[in-house]
Amino acid sequence: MRTPLDPDMFDPVCPSTLMPLRFADKWAGMVIRCLEDGPRRFSELRIPLRAVSAKSLTASLRNLQRDGMVTRAERPGPERHVEYALTPLGRSMLPVVEALCEWGAEHWDELLDAREATVARTA
Known part of the structure; x- marks a missing residue:
C-alpha cells in the first residue's frame, strides 16, 4: 500500500503563481x-491540489499526457478505476521541478515585493 498524499504538501499561499517560469500549465x-x-x-x-478546480486539474492531466509526461491507465472492474503515472520523460522533470521549488523558496520575498510594487503602481 502506498503512502497517502499529504493534504498540506503545497503551501496554500503559493500554488505556483509566483513562479515566473512555467512549463505546460500553472x-x-x-x-x-x-x-x-x-x-x-x-x-x-x-487532496493536496484542493485549490485546483476539477476542470483545471483534468486539463492539466490531459496536457501532461499529450506532452508524454503522464500516462492514464484505466483498470478493468465493476467500478471505474483510472490512475495517472509519470512516464520516464515526466520523471526526468523531477529534478527541474525541485530546482524551481528551491529557487522559489530562496527568492520568495523578492517575488512578493515585486508583485506588490506592481499592484501599487497600477492601483
Whole structure:
C-alpha cells in the first residue's frame, strides 16, 4: 500500500503563481510532484491540489499526457478505476521541478515585493 498524499504538501499561499517560469500549465509542476512516488487516482490528486478546480486539474492531466509526461491507465472492474503515472520523460522533470521549488523558496520575498510594487503602481 502506498503512502497517502499529504493534504498540506503545497503551501496554500503559493500554488505556483509566483513562479515566473512555467512549463505546460500553472499546475503541471504540482501534478508531477504528486506523481513522484507512483501512480495516483484523480481523487488522490485532489487532496493536496484542493485549490485546483476539477476542470483545471483534468486539463492539466490531459496536457501532461499529450506532452508524454503522464500516462492514464484505466483498470478493468465493476467500478471505474483510472490512475495517472509519470512516464520516464515526466520523471526526468523531477529534478527541474525541485530546482524551481528551491529557487522559489530562496527568492520568495523578492517575488512578493515585486508583485506588490506592481499592484501599487497600477492601483
